[in-house]
Amino acid sequence: MQMKRIFWAWAAMLTLAWAGATWMGWNSPPDVPGALWWQMRRHGIYLTGVWSMGMMSLIMLLALRQPWQERWVGGMDQVYRLHKWAGMAAGATAVMHWALKEYTGGWIKTAWGTGGKPVRDAVLAWATDWRGLGKDVGEWAFYALVVFIVLTLWQKLLPYKPWRKLHRAMPVLYLALALHTVALTPLTLWAAPMGPLLAVLLLIGSGAAVWSLAGRVGQARSYAARIESVRLLGSQPGIAPLEVLCALPAHWPGHRAGQFVFARFDAEEGHHPFTIASAPDACGRAADGAALVRLVIKPLGDYTRHLHQRLQPGQTLRIEGPYGHFDGRGAPARQQVWIAGGVGVTPFIALLEARQSAAVADGLAPVAMHYCTRDAAQDGLLPRLQALVASARPPVVLTVHDAAQQQFLSPQDLLRYGSALDIWLCGPAGLGRAVREQARQQRGWHMHQEAFQMR
Numbered sequence: 364m365q366m367k368r369i370f371w372a373w374a375a376m377l378t379l380a381w382a383g384a385t386w387m388g389w390n391s392p393p394d395v396p397g398a399l400w401w402q403m404r405r406h407g408i409y410l411t412g413v414w415s416m417g418m419m420s421l422i423m424l425l426a427l428r429q430p431w432q433e434r435w436v437g438g439m440d441q442v443y444r445l446h447k448w449a450g451m452a453a454g455a456t457a458v459m460h461w462a463l464k465e466y467t468g469g470w471i472k473t474a475w476g477t478g479g480k481p482v483r484d485a486v487l488a489w490a491t492d493w494r495g496l497g498k499d500v501g502e503w504a505f506y507a508l509v510v511f512i513v514l515t516l517w518q519k520l521l522p523y524k525p526w527r528k529l530h531r532a533m534p535v536l537y538l539a540l541a542l543h544t545v546a547l548t549p550l551t552l553w554a555a556p557m558g559p560l561l562a563v564l565l566l567i568g569s570g571a572a573v574w575s576l577a578g579r580v581g582q583a584r585s586y587a588a589r590i591e592s593v594r595l596l597g598s599q600p601g602i603a604p605l606e607v608l609c610a611l612p613a614h615w616p617g618h619r620a621g622q623f624v625f626a627r628f629d630a631e632e633g634h635h636p637f638t639i640a641s642a643p644d645a646c647g648r649a650a651d652g653a654a655l656v657r658l659v660i661k662p663l664g665d666y667t668r669h670l671h672q673r674l675q676p677g678q679t680l681r682i683e684g685p686y687g688h689f690d691g692r693g694a695p696a697r698q699q700v701w702i703a704g705g706v707g708v709t710p711f712i713a714l715l716e717a718r719q720s721a722a723v724a725d726g727l728a729p730v731a732m733h734y735c736t737r738d739a740a741q742d743g744l745l746p747r748l749q750a751l752v753a754s755a756r757p758p759v760v761l762t763v764h765d766a767a768q769q770q771f772l773s774p775q776d777l778l779r780y781g782s783a784l785d786i787w788l789c790g791p792a793g794l795g796r797a798v799r800e801q802a803r804q805q806r807g808w809h810m811h812q813e814a815f816q817m818r
């Protein structure tokens with residue numbers, strides 16, 4: 364997968380650049396007991412520092428949400444995954460860096476003494492006086508980074524909203540670690556190829572951090588929009604999904620079926636990601652000619668549960684996007700399988716609407732679709748889904764799995780479609796894991812999953 368390849372290529376680039384600079388500046392350890400261990404400790408500290416800062420720089424770059432990143436990694440959800448992987452790698456290598464510095468010196472001293480300990484490396488002349496400050500700032504930033512990573516992974520400790528606010532402090536942490544890096548990186552590592560690479564990474568990362576702190580991320584793709592209509596898809600407010608038609612300004616670039624946007628209904632709350640549950644032009648235009656797109660919002664949390672009371676026609680909102688590469692297409696030789704769970708059906712509604720005209724049938728293949736719902740009798744989206752499936756071209760065959768009737772999708776059910784599949788899945792994490800597990804055992808199954816998760 365593209366995301367993993369980029370991650371490992373980035374790690375390899377950092378390692379090779381470090382190895383090149385270390386090899387060129389290599390001084391054989393003196394023939395004194397423990398000298399080799401002191402040398403290994405020193406280079407271990409440098410390598411883990413390079414890894415950690417290189418990954419932190421990648422994190423800052425990816426936080427910019429640029430369209431070229433989507434093309435590079437294969438969709439915004441993959442950009443977020445790479446961002447998270449880089450975050451975990453930065454944290455793990457920062458812990459190694461800290462542990463090497465804090466503990467190994469004492470062990471080597473106890474075992475061999477300090478006879479082989481190298482003298483302190485020279486740093487950049489203009490940064491010599493920053494050593495103490497760089498050390499202190501780096502240490503505190505490291506503790507903050509570890510706490511943040513624990514809170515990211517252990518989701519029960521902190522709900523999403525406060526976590527998101529904390530996340531906004533990450534650029535400050537990055538700038539603190541950049542200061543630590545500049546103050547303490549030895550002259551030997553500033554030599555090519557590591558030095559120029561580190562300088563570029565620090566410049567890009569610091570620029571991205573400042574951009575982020577200035578609130579500029581996503582601004583170039585943000586549009587002032589208006590709510591055209593709001594409709595409850597069911598009878599129970601706060602339980603049934605809400606359909607929100609949004610009117611977009613003339614300079615809205617348009618979207619592709621399956622993409623999502625960040626919608627900000629009120630400034631204090633900030634934006635939330637929602638799929639555009641309509642094909643391009645499928646909702647027509649408002650009286651003033653504005654292009655209309657549909658959002659279908661399920662009350663899944665504290666904010667969305669009360670949206671039916673807050674949203675009114677005529678209200679303004681900001682829409683940022685569109686993002687994503689979830690296009691439901693695949694290789695002609697493979698059977699297309701779509702799997703939707705709950706509100707994960709929204710991108711498929713857009714993809715099905717894009718199949719309603721014979722004109723767009725070119726290049727599309729028949730599809731076997733599975734829709735998992737909690738209760739088909741109460742599902743406000745199911746009638747529309749069935750109507751769209753009935754007139755889709757090329758055909759889409761729908762199987763509904765109704766949990767209220769104990770009908771569950773088992774990944775083994777997909778074996779009947781053969782050994783060459785393109786699986787497009789959007790739904791709960793557990794469903795995704797189960798299908799992915801099965802897909803791992805089938806070499807010809809290609810899995811494309813829109814992760815409805817950004818933490």
Ligand SMILES: Cc1cc2nc3c(=O)[nH]c(=O)nc-3n(C[C@H](O)[C@H](O)[C@H](O)COP(=O)(O)OP(=O)(O)OC[C@H]3O[C@@H](n4cnc5c(N)ncnc54)[C@H](O)[C@@H]3O)c2cc1C
Nearest residue numbers: 523634635636637638660661663664665666667709815816
């Ligand atoms: C790419 C993508 C597309 C989505 N499309 C749809 C859709 O079409 N319809 C729909 O109903 N839901 C969709 N969601 C889910 C939707 O964004 C969340 O249900 C909603 O943001 C929950 O907000 P809350 O404050 O009510 O919930 P909370 O109780 O605050 O949070 C519940 C969970 O929602 C997620 N979440 C909350 N706030 C945000 C945020 N600002 N940014 C990112 N994630 C957040 C977190 O994972 C959190 O754990 C999509 C999510 C993603 C990532």
